[in-house]
Amino acid sequence: MDPLGSDLVGLRVLVTGAATGIGHEVARAFADAGAVVAVTDISARIDEAALTTGAACAFRGDVASEADAARIVAGAVASVGGLDCLVNVAGLQIVGAAEEMRADDWDRLMAVNLRGPFLMCRAAIPHLRRSSRGAIINTASVAGQRGGPGSTAYSASKGGLIAFGTALALELAPDGITVNTICPGWVDTGFNAPVIRLMGGREAHARIVAEGVPLGRQGTPADIAPAYLFLASSGARYVTAKAIGVDGGLYN
């Protein structure tokens, strides 16, 4: 039995970072479940991703830009007739020791990983208020729960996003809008290439994953996507202000 049944049919969902990786899979899974999906990404690949995910419409833009965030949300709302669920997946990874990190890199990481979700939420909230199923799902990381060497900026951005989500959940609870944060562990996408280099290459990384992840392997985007569908479902209306690990037990 499909525990979500026809629950997501017709749900109006906007997914950021949907050109590749986790965001692409999340958009595809929502569309497969019958949701009406709008996708967005900074990458030119977003138009092709609209076809491969089954999305109704696609918008290219930078979530860290105030003008782009407003344009994307307005465009999605106009195209799909409103908004029930905002899914923030877009993210950036820059690694390096704190003492060597350029302030510009720090600022860009914070802009994409923290300011971006804020701007998208701010633009979406008035529309989510009009929905009976308003939900925001942000994407942080195990790195935001427990940092590691070489990831001070990334960890700070994702830790900040978890705190942002909790505070926003409390702010929007009177409106019946839920806000939750997914914290993936190691997921096999192109995203970790700089981290894997920092760790000494693919073999060293594979050893670290095998020893450090209780379930013994990296996740795939398909391992992560179902948690988003659950949080958008009517069965999750009593779940809010949570950071939920989908990480093979890595953070415990």
Ligand SMILES: NC(=O)c1ccc[n+]([C@@H]2O[C@H](COP(=O)([O-])OP(=O)(O)OC[C@H]3O[C@@H](n4cnc5c(N)ncnc54)[C@H](O)[C@@H]3O)[C@@H](O)[C@H]2O)c1
């Ligand atoms: N892969 C992992 O191991 C892992 C682990 C924990 C958390 N995450 C988080 O999951 C999310 C997705 O990561 P992924 O692994 O699918 O990586 P990915 O690189 O495949 O996807 C990230 C997407 O975000 C888009 N993007 C980047 N900057 C943007 C901007 N300014 N505006 C709009 N779009 C932008 C990229 O173009 C890309 O399509 C990220 O937020 C990442 O921090 C990933």
